[in-house]
Amino acid sequence: MAGTALRRRLTWQVAKVSAVTVETASVRTLTLDVPDWPGHQAGQHLDIRLTAEDGYVAERSYSIASAPGEPVAITVERLDDGEVSPYLTDELRAGDDLELRGPIGGYFVWEPEDGGPLLLLAGGSGIVPLRSILRHRERTGSTVPVRLLYSSRTLDDVIYQAELDQPARGVEVIHTLTRQQPPGWAGYARRADAALLAEVAWPADAMPLAYACGPTSFVEAVSQALVQSGHPPERVKTERFGATGGT
Amino acid sequence: MTAMSPIARGFHRRRQEPAENAGRVPPGQYVTKDFPVLSAGPTPHTALDRWSFSIGRSGRQKTWNWAEFRALPSQDVTVDIHCVTKWTKFDTAWQGVSVDTLLDLAGHDGPFAMAHCDGGYTTNLPVADLTGGKAWVAYAYDGQPLAPEHGGPARLLVPHLYFWKSAKWVRSLELRDTNDPGFWENYGYHIYGDPWREQRYAGD
Numbered sequence: 001m002a003g004t005a006l007r008r009r010l011t012w013q014v015a016k017v018s019a020v021t022v023e024t025a026s027v028r029t030l031t032l033d034v035p036d037w038p039g040h041q042a043g044q045h046l047d048i049r050l051t052a053e054d055g056y057v058a059e060r061s062y063s064i065a066s067a068p069g070e071p072v073a074i075t076v077e078r079l080d081d082g083e084v085s086p087y088l089t090d091e092l093r094a095g096d097d098l099e100l101r102g103p104i105g106g107y108f109v110w111e112p113e114d115g116g117p118l119l120l121l122a123g124g125s126g127i128v129p130l131r132s133i134l135r136h137r138e139r140t141g142s143t144v145p146v147r148l149l150y151s152s153r154t155l156d157d158v159i160y161q162a163e164l165d166q167p168a169r170g171v172e173v174i175h176t177l178t179r180q181q182p183p184g185w186a187g188y189a190r191r192a193d194a195a196l197l198a199e200v201a202w203p204a205d206a207m208p209l210a211y212a213c214g215p216t217s218f219v220e221a222v223s224q225a226l227v228q229s230g231h232p233p234e235r236v237k238t239e240r241f242g243a244t245g246g247t
Numbered sequence: 248m249t250a251m252s253p254i255a256r257g258f259h260r261r262r263q264e265p266a267e268n269a270g271r272v273p274p275g276q277y278v279t280k281d282f283p284v285l286s287a288g289p290t291p292h293t294a295l296d297r298w299s300f301s302i303g304r305s306g307r308q309k310t311w312n313w314a315e316f317r318a319l320p321s322q323d324v325t326v327d328i329h330c331v332t333k334w335t336k337f338d339t340a341w342q343g344v345s346v347d348t349l350l351d352l353a354g355h356d357g358p359f360a361m362a363h364c365d366g367g368y369t370t371n372l373p374v375a376d377l378t379g380g381k382a383w384v385a386y387a388y389d390g391q392p393l394a395p396e397h398g399g400p401a402r403l404l405v406p407h408l409y410f411w412k413s414a415k416w417v418r419s420l421e422l423r424d425t426n427d428p429g430f431w432e433n434y435g436y437h438i439y440g441d442p443w444r445e446q447r448y449a450g451d
Contacts, residue, residue: 009450010435014253047447049275051252056260059275059333083261083277097253104448106434107287216284220396223289233289233366240284 008038010101012049017096018071023159026078027125028089029065032098034072040064042136043109043129043211043239046074046102050084060084063128063213063239064103067135075159077125108211108239110136116144116209117202121192121222123151123214127159129239130213138168146171147208149200151192151218153179174200192218194225204230213239268337271327273442276335283334284396287430291365291395291416298400300384301419302346302353308419309353313400317386319344319352324383326406328413329442341404343385346377346420357422361429362403365416370429371438372405372412374422381407384417409440409447 019031040046045063052058066073078089092098110118110133118137120130127150137146148167152158154177164173176188176196188196202208210226212219219240226236264271264278272278300316301308311319325340360377362370376382385404386393393399398415405412411431432438437446445451 008435010448012252014251049252050255050258052258052260053254053256054260057252057275058258058260058277061332084258087255087258091255091257098255099252104435107430216396220284220290227289233291236289238286238288240286 010047010104012099012101014097014099015072017092017094017098019094020092023075023161024157026089027075027159028078029073029075030088030092030098031066031071031073032100034100037072038103040068040072040103041106041109041111042067042132044103044105045129046072046100046104048074048084048088049099049101050087051099058084061104063132065128065131067132067139069139070135075125075128075131108213108237110209110211112137112140112142112144114209116142116146117206118144118146119202119208119210119226120146120148121210121212121214121218122148123192123212123218123222124153124157125159126212126214126218126239126241128213130211131160131163133211134168134171137171143170147200147202148173149176149192149197149222150174151176151178151214153177155180155182155185192222192225194228197222197225198229201226201229204232207235210236211239212236214241216240271337272335273329274445275447276329276333276442279334279336281334282336282339282397283330283332285330285332286366286396286415287368288366293365293400293416295400299418300349300401302349302422303420304356304422308421309349316344316384316401320348322383324385324404326404328406328410331409331411331436331440331442331447335442339406340389341383341385342387342390343383343401343404345380346382346384347380349384349420350374350378355422357424359423359426361421361423361427362414362417363419363421364414365418368414368416368430370403370412370414371427371432372408373426373439376405376408377420381405407441409437409442411436412440 015032015034021029062074065075295313301310383404386401403414
């Protein structure tokens with residue numbers, strides 16, 4: 001895995017926002033025209049730098065939502081007490097400049113030759129890098145079986161809902177809504193834990209490659225449940241964000 | 248570099264740091280009161296009766312079991328920590344054994360160290376950054392045993408470098424002649440990682 005080492009210097013550059021897509025009430029996807037993008041792997045992230053008129057600078061990391069070969073896109077959830085995310089979701093418009101550098105990270109990534117079956121576990125906006133993996137799988141013609149367990153608070157909080165309602169062949173999408181369910185909801189309505197994973201996850205003897213991304217509590221719960229049910233820790237990749245991890 | 252940065256119109260500083268904190272926030276960082284958790288895999292849970300800590304050259308290391316390690320002289324330190332994912336946390340309170348103490352007992356033997364951890368994580372550091380009262384193997388945080396998700400039973404604490412160098416679940420410091428990249432360093436993170444020079448990624 002260390003063979004994917006990234007040695008190129010990461011320089012800041014100015015991208016242009018080419019489109020803003022409303023995903024949910026608080027989530028936007030920003031599609032970016034990056035003049036000098038070296039390409040990325042599914043699952044990597046990039047850094048954003050905002051400079052205020054008074055010279056104040058803030059930096060944050062965001063997962064890349066698009067597949068390699070697609071225009072670079074990030075999906076941002078507005079955190080009301082945040083500093084950067086409200087600007088990205090509420091102020092930024094198509095045509096605006098946005099300073100960034102990347103791609104960053106090389107562990108929480110998937111390539112078709114990594115195989116599967118793929119067990120994708122998303123909590124909230126933790127879906128973003130997993131969506132990149134899903135699109136990469138489809139674009140490369142990979143046929144590895146995929147199960148995605150996606151935990152959201154309510155149906156209105158589901159990001160990429162239309163896309164996930166039409167999954168590619170070989171992809172199963174399983175939702176759980178932890179806070180509120182619409183009338184007649186037939187899906188899961190509880191937090192992801194060992195019991196839920198026992199129902200929906202590939203068993204350990206299927207040797208799935210698992211990717212878990214979301215809030216710390218979600219990632220701790222699902223990754224511990226997998227390890228305790230016999231999945232080798234080295235087949236469980238995690239990416240956590242704390243309460244303030246993406247403001 | 249910032250001279251070329253576009254102005255983000257409508258973007259403003261939301262949180263004003265108190266004046267007494269001026270100079271405590273490295274470039275590109277923001278202050279958090281939480282303690283976010285970041286690690287690449289599941290949290291390992293090593294039983295204390297199977298835990299040990301070793302330091303020295305490969306093949307001739309000094310090793311302590313948990314009881315022996317806890318019997319070593321420890322220090323209480325309160326330090327600011329800086330994560331490469333941009334958060335800075337002030338005044339974190341730790342208890343642990345100074346790496347100076349460990350090296351005094353084992354013998355200084357090599358200019359570089361590779362930290363090895365449960366779960367397979369590694370990170371590289373110059374020994375000069377582990378000595379002189381700058382680094383600890385910490386087993387308590389805020390007066391409590393260090394929680395597994397924060398690196399317990401014990402983690403490296405090297406607060407003057409980005410926090411990925413403060414390896415969680417550390418089990419050994421292997422002394423070497425060469426500054427070989429560890430886990431994140433192999434994935435493009437900076438070989439040294441000084442937050443005050445914003446050395447986040449290779450080439451910074």
